[in-house]
Amino acid sequence: xxxxxxxxxxxxxxxxxxxxxxxxxxxxxxxxxxxxxxxxxxxxxxxxxxxxxxxxxxxxxxxxxxxxxxxxxxxxxxxxxxxxxxxxxxxxxxxxxxxxxxxxxxxxxxxxxxxxxxxxxxxxxxxxxxxxxxxxxxxxxxxxxxxxxxxxxxxxxxxxxxxxxxxxxxxxxxxxxxxxxxxxxxxxxxxxxxxxxxxxxxxxxxxxxxxxxxxxxxxxxxxxxxxxxxxxxxxxxxxxxxxxxxxxxxxxxxxxxxxxxxxxxxxxxxxxxxxxxxxxxxxxxxxxxxxxxxxxxxxxxxxxxxxxxxxxxxxxxxxxxxxxxxxxxxxxxxxxxxxxxxxxxxxxxxxxxxxxxxxxxxxxxxxxxxxxxxxxxxxxxxxxxxxxxxxxxxxxxxxxxxxxxxx
Amino acid sequence: xxxxxxxxxxxxxxxxxxxxxxxxxxxxxxxxxxxxxxxxxxxxxxxxxxxxxxxxxxxxxxxxxxxxxxxxxxxxxxxxxxxxxxxxxxxxxxxxxxxxxxxxxxxxxxxxxxxxxxxxxxxxxxxxxxxxxxxxxxxxxxxxxxxxxxxxxxxxxxxxxxxxxxxxxxxxxxxxxxxxxxxxxxxxxxxxxxxxxxxxxxxxxxxxxxxxxxxxxxxxxxxxxxxxxxxxxxxxxxxxxxxxxxxxxxxxxxxxxxxxxxxxxxxxxxxxxxxxxxxxxxxxxxxxxxxxxxxxxxxxxxxxxxxxxxxxxxxxxxxxxxxxxxxxxxxxxxxxxxxxxxxxxxxxxxxxxxxxxxxxxxxxxxxxxxxxxxxxxxxxxxxxxxxxxxxxxxxxxxxxxxxxxxx
Numbered sequence: 001x002x003x004x005x006x007x008x009x010x011x012x013x014x015x016x017x018x019x020x021x022x023x024x025x026x027x028x029x030x031x032x033x034x035x036x037x038x039x040x041x042x043x044x045x046x047x048x049x050x051x052x053x054x055x056x057x058x059x060x061x062x063x064x065x066x067x068x069x070x071x072x073x074x075x076x077x078x079x080x081x082x083x084x085x086x087x088x089x090x091x092x093x094x095x096x097x098x099x100x101x102x103x104x105x106x107x108x109x110x111x112x113x114x115x116x117x118x119x120x121x122x123x124x125x126x127x128x129x130x131x132x133x134x135x136x137x138x139x140x141x142x143x144x145x146x147x148x149x150x151x152x153x154x155x156x157x158x159x160x161x162x163x164x165x166x167x168x169x170x171x172x173x174x175x176x177x178x179x180x181x182x183x184x185x186x187x188x189x190x191x192x193x194x195x196x197x198x199x200x201x202x203x204x205x206x207x208x209x210x211x212x213x214x215x216x217x218x219x220x221x222x223x224x225x226x227x228x229x230x231x232x233x234x235x236x237x238x239x240x241x242x243x244x245x246x247x248x249x250x251x252x253x254x255x256x257x258x259x260x261x262x263x264x265x266x267x268x269x270x271x272x273x274x275x276x277x278x279x280x281x282x283x284x285x286x287x288x289x290x291x292x293x294x295x296x297x298x299x300x301x302x303x304x305x306x307x308x309x310x311x312x313x314x315x316x317x318x319x320x321x322x323x324x325x326x327x328x329x330x331x332x333x334x335x336x337x338x339x340x341x342x343x344x345x346x347x348x349x350x351x352x353x354x355x356x357x358x359x360x361x362x363x364x365x366x367x368x369x370x371x372x373x374x375x376x377x378x379x380x381x382x383x384x385x386x387x388x389x390x391x392x393x394x395x396x397x398x399x400x401x402x403x404x405x406x407x
Numbered sequence: 408x409x410x411x412x413x414x415x416x417x418x419x420x421x422x423x424x425x426x427x428x429x430x431x432x433x434x435x436x437x438x439x440x441x442x443x444x445x446x447x448x449x450x451x452x453x454x455x456x457x458x459x460x461x462x463x464x465x466x467x468x469x470x471x472x473x474x475x476x477x478x479x480x481x482x483x484x485x486x487x488x489x490x491x492x493x494x495x496x497x498x499x500x501x502x503x504x505x506x507x508x509x510x511x512x513x514x515x516x517x518x519x520x521x522x523x524x525x526x527x528x529x530x531x532x533x534x535x536x537x538x539x540x541x542x543x544x545x546x547x548x549x550x551x552x553x554x555x556x557x558x559x560x561x562x563x564x565x566x567x568x569x570x571x572x573x574x575x576x577x578x579x580x581x582x583x584x585x586x587x588x589x590x591x592x593x594x595x596x597x598x599x600x601x602x603x604x605x606x607x608x609x610x611x612x613x614x615x616x617x618x619x620x621x622x623x624x625x626x627x628x629x630x631x632x633x634x635x636x637x638x639x640x641x642x643x644x645x646x647x648x649x650x651x652x653x654x655x656x657x658x659x660x661x662x663x664x665x666x667x668x669x670x671x672x673x674x675x676x677x678x679x680x681x682x683x684x685x686x687x688x689x690x691x692x693x694x695x696x697x698x699x700x701x702x703x704x705x706x707x708x709x710x711x712x713x714x715x716x717x718x719x720x721x722x723x724x725x726x727x728x729x730x731x732x733x734x735x736x737x738x739x740x741x742x743x744x745x746x747x748x749x750x751x752x753x754x755x756x757x758x759x760x761x762x763x764x765x766x767x768x769x770x771x772x773x774x775x776x777x778x779x780x781x782x783x784x785x786x787x788x789x790x791x792x793x794x795x796x797x798x799x800x801x802x803x804x805x806x807x808x809x810x811x812x813x814x
Contacts, residue, residue, distance in 0.1 A: 050731025050739070079727050081760030114724020115761040225710040226633075227725070228732050303632040303710065303801075304809055311810025317521020318634070320486050324457025325635050332457070333488075353488030354522040394710075396803050402711055403718025 001256045004171075006159025007141025008033050011171040011200040013241035017133040018143030021126025023074035023112070023119065030126035031147030032095065033196055034068045034134050038105060039237035040203050041066035042211040044219070046232035052078035053088040054108040055233060061104045064205055069107035069196055069235055070095040070127060071148050073177070077110040077118050078230040087118040094124050098131040109194050109233050111150055111177060144175065148194055151179040151401060156267040162201075162256040168244035170201035170253070174260040178268040179224065193219065193268055195234040197260065201247040202240035210248065211236060218261035221293065221389040224272035225398075226301035269390035274397030279309055280375045280390055285335070287383035291328035296389030298326035299376060306394035309374055314356075314365035316348050319376060334381035341371030408663045411578075413566025414548025415440050418578040418607040420648035424540040425550030428533025430481035430519070430526065437533035438554030439502065440603055441475045441541050445512060446644035447610050448473035449618040451626070453639035459485035460495040461515040462640060468511045471612055476514035476603055476642055477502045477534060478555050480584070484517040484525050485637040494525040501531050505538040516601045516640050518557055518584065551582065555601055558586040558808060563674040569608075569663040575651035577608035577660070581667040585675040586631065600626065600675055602641040604667065608654040609647035617655065618643055625668035628700065628796040631679035632805075633708035676797035681804030686716055687782045687797055692742070694790035698735035703796030705733035706783060713801035716781055721763075721772035723755050726783060741788035748778030 009016050018031040041064060045055050054077055070091055077084050088108050096103040110118075134140070145155040159173040178193030219234060236257075238247075247253040270278045281299050286292035299305055302322040308315040319337060323330060337348040346368045348354055356362045368374070416423050425438040448471060452462050461484055477498055484491050495515050503510040517525075541547070552562040566580040585600030626641060643664075645654075654660040677685045688706045693699035706712055709729040715722040726744060730737060744755040753775045755761055763769045775781070 048728065048731040049734070049737070050727050076724070079724050079759070079761060081758055083760065114722070114728065117760075117764055227709050227711045227728060230724075230728050230731060302634050303805070304634045307806050307809035310806065313810055315521070317483070317486050317637075320457050321455065321521060321634060321637050324455040324637060327456070330456070351488050352486070353490065353524075354486060357524055394806055394809075396806050398710070399714050399717065399801055399803050399806060402714030402801075403720055 001252065001259065002161045004159050004161055006171065006173050007138060007157045008144055008173050008175050008196060008198045009136035009140050010159045010173045011198045013037055013200055013239050014198045015134040015136050016140045016144035017130040017135065018147030019126050019129045019133060021129065022122040023072055028143060028147040029074045030072045030123065030130055031144040032068055032070050032130045032134065033144060033198065034099065035237055035239040037239045037241055038065045038067045039239035040064065040205060041107065042208050042236040044211065044215045044234040046229055048228045048230050050079065050230045052076050052110060052231040053080055053084035054110050055231060056085060057088045057092065058107060063104045065105055066107045066235070066237055067101050067105045068095055068099055069109065071109040071194060072123060073148050073150050074112040075110060075116055075118050076112045076114045076231050079115040080117055083117055087120055090120055091123055094127045098128055107235050111148065111194055111231050114230060148177040150177060151273055152177050152271055154271050156264055156271070158260050158263045160256045160260060162252050164244050164247055164250050164252055166245045168242050170199060170242045170244050170247065172197065172199040172201065172256055172260055174264050176264040176268060179271050179273050193232050195219065195264055197236040199238050200241040201238055201253055202244050203238035204246050204248050207248045210254065214258050214261055218258065218265045221296060221387065222265045222268050223297060223300045223389070223391045224269065266390050269392050272392035273401045274395040275392030276395055277309055277393045278373045278390065279392060280373065280388065282375065282377045282388050283380065284386040285379040285381045285383060286385040287329045289385045289387065292385045292387035294326040294328045295323055295378060295380065296387050298322045300389050300391030303394050306391065309369060310393035310395050312366050312369040314362045314369060316354060316365060323378065328380065329382045331381040336379040338377040339365055339368050340375040340377060341368040341373065344368040408659065408666065409568045411566050411568055413578065413580050414545060414564045415551055415580050415582050415603060415605045416543035416547050417566045417580045418605045420444055420607055420646050421605045422541040422543050423547045423551035424537040424542065425554030426533050426536045426540060428536065429529040430479055435550060435554040436481045437479045437530065437537055438551040439475055439477050439537045439541065440551060440605065441506065442644055442646040444646045444648055445472045445474045446646035447471065447612060448514065449615050449643040451618065451622045451641040453636055455635045455637050457486065457637045459483050459517060459638040460487055460491035461517050462638060463492060464495045464499065465514060470511045472512055473514045473644055474508050474512045475502060475506055476516065478516040478601060479530060480555050480557050481519040482517060482523055482525050483519045483521045483638050486522040487524055490524055494527055497527055498530055501534045505535055514642050518555065518601055518638050521637060555584040557584060558680055559584050559678055561678050563671055563678070565667050565670045567663045567667060569659050571651050571654055571657050571659055573652045575649050577606060577649045577651055577654065579604065579606040579608065579663055579667055581671050583671040583675060586678050586680050600639050602626065602671055604643040606645050607648040608645055608660055609651050610645035611653050611655050614655045617661065621665050621668055625665065625672045628703060628794065629672045629675050630704060630707045630796065630798045631676065673797050676799050679799035680808045681802040682799030683802055684716055684800045685780045685797065686799060687780065687795065689782065689784045689795050690787065691793040692786040692788045692790060693792040694736045696792045696794065699792045699794035701733040701735045702730055702785060702787065703794050705729045707796050707798030710801055713798065716776055717800035717802050719773050719776040721769045721776060723761060723772060730785065735787065736789045738788040743786040745784040746772055746775050747782040747784060748775040748780065751775040
């Protein structure tokens with residue numbers, strides 16, 4: 001696997017465009033990704049019971065093949081009732097008509113404010129312009145990436161080339177947006193982070209199960225605020241243009257895709273609303289996989305842990321409080337807790353009590369926490385399962401951004 | 408029921424004291440409540456799997472009768488291993504010796520920093536001083552109330568007198584501390600909010616079940632940050648000094664006790680770390696009681712909802728996002744959502760979509776939110792069950808307090 005400078009149109013046969021159509025005041029707000037050959041599609045949807053209109057129509061159609069995905073930012077088309085459904089269907093059919101496709105072969109994604117009706121004049125105008133501007137190359141990638149951003153402060157795109165075991169060289173590119181309302185728990189067929197992954201490798205429809213596994217280990221392990229969006233969606237499009245054999249089981253391919261999705265997950269955490277630090281939690285020694293995931297998520301979602309890390313406040317008892325709340329099994333006498341930051345790796349627990357008791361020695365913990373990336377390593381000493389999760393600190397800016405969002 | 412100006416020593420036969428023993432730098436940090444007659448005791452404990460040492464020893468002893476409760480603030484005696492257990496037992500036996508009681512008739516509570524060993528010289532000195540100062544009256548109440556505070560900015564004590572159906576006049580007083588790490592889920596026999604309720608009414612040991620019910624509807628429905636403490640405990644002491652008949656089933660008594668516990672719950676929410684507003688969530692039309700409670704708690708724990716209310720930002724879509732994440736059943740087409748503040752009561756939903764779409768009309772919602780008390784009323788249109796929960800907004804000060812706690 002080679003990490004390359006690339007975007008959604010790097011894999012063979014993909015084009016993209018991003019335009020400004022007026023949903024947002026100035027920035028790009030509508031994008032299309034188009035595959036010249038119909039692509040086998042694998043989609044993960046939010047499991048929030050309040051689902052945005054585009055999520056509802058896509059789940060309903062459950063189309064195994066997509067040739068295009070149309071995305072708008074600025075308006076989530078969520079909590080918009082029957083009219084929202086009509087608008088999402090209209091986004092789909094307008095795009096299909098412009099591209100000479102069947103509506104069900106067009107994916108629809110929306111992100112932005114909840115509870116406002118779409119201005120479909122603007123959207124239809126945007127679609128028609130975007131279709132005209134479809135192109136491949138880094139300029140097109142960049143415009144597409146910008147069009148789906150909301151409170152994001154950086155583009156999240158990554159690409160790799162992989163030589164499959166059959167000798168074919170394939171490309172995979174991954175694009176995501178997401179900064180707040182991030183705690184995806186996406187189910188394949190049935191997170192607001194939107195992601196689009198394009199590849200010219202060939203995948204069979206059976207790849208859906210593997211896609212769920214990869215989502216569970218990557219995107220579904222990110223949390224900025226524990227609030228799962230109504231709009232989360234992750235679309236993987238495999239158009240097979242490389243003429244590879246099926247890459248479903250190819251370890252090189254699976255490794256590369258997992259790598260990209262992990263990069264996206266961490267990029268979303270780093271760019272969490274107001275975030276100044278990335279928090280990574282590595283859990284080992286869990287009795288079950290669910291136990292491992294629960295511990296990682298409970299730590300990453302705890303406002304007390306998140307604020308302590310913001311202030312490099314060595315209040316490690318809060319990590320234990322979170323572990324206790326996770327409901328997961330642990331062996332308090334043998335469990336290990338390590339806080340890692342920069343070059344420092346500081347063990348915290350010894351026989352169920354903290355190693356550090358005195359103000360002066362606690363200073364070491366503060367130094368480890370005073371880094372852009374803080375890693376919390378937990379060995380539950382109760383089994384063999386493990387999981388990793390990503391989040392960010394809770395800051396004044398998170399509060400500011402979210403106290404003024406609709407304004 | 409009459410609301411009176413009173414505290415823990417208002418019911419007949421109770422004394423209290425609060426002293427400074429040096430766990431904290433200046434303020435009172437150790438208190439004792441003492442009942443001249445052994446009191447039937449009903450205790451709710453945190454369900455966090457990491458339990459502080461005093462919680463562990465109390466659960467283990469499960470004593471049905473308590474004559475005294477000793478409490479320190481400044482150190483939680485949590486995550487302190489075997490030494491912590493010994494220290495909690497020593498707090499208990501020292502108090503017992505000074506008061507000529509059996510150790511198992513002394514309740515022990517701690518609150519403060521997690522993960523530091525207690526300085527037992529200070530604690531033992533404090534106990535011996537407090538025992539000498541035991542007294543009844545408003546001065547003693549106030550010192551006890553102050554001794555258990557941590558980041559609390561106000562005392563939380565309430566009292567009522569109730570005439571039972573048998574004609575006896577009894578008194579009930581309730582005292583609590585709690586500001587952060589508040590999301591109690593206390594189980595009777597088996598929040599860090601500590602609360603002590605004293606009454607001179609007579610209660611049989613069977614009252615435990617009713618006590619669980621009352622906790623579930625009151626203290627267990629408060630959340631400041633969704634983080635359940637390792638130390639939560641609620642102790643109800645009924646010493647029967649009034650010579651009433653058993654008040655277990657007396658509707659007047661149950662109503663008065665529920666009223667007091669609701670007052671405590673709201674007081675803890677109002678005094679949540681950094682809070683500027685009380686949020687009350689009233690859920691009706693739920694299929695099950697658990698559904699109703701889940702919806703209330705999910706809304707109250709959502710950082711996005713909490714920040715929006717801080718900024719009076721009319722982003723009501725976030726409330727729906729939270730309802731969708733609760734896992735509870737709802738009927739989107741018929742459900743109702745109302746935001747109430749001051750004199751204003753603003754309906755939000757109509758047939759699954761928001762009533763307000765234009766910036767100008769949304770202004771009404773902002774005005775309702777711009778109040779010290781914001782009530783969110785949700786009718787899920789899916790059944791007959793209901794629940795009420797309390798929380799507070801997420802503010803810059805919450806972040807500041809918790810980024811600097813251990814420092």
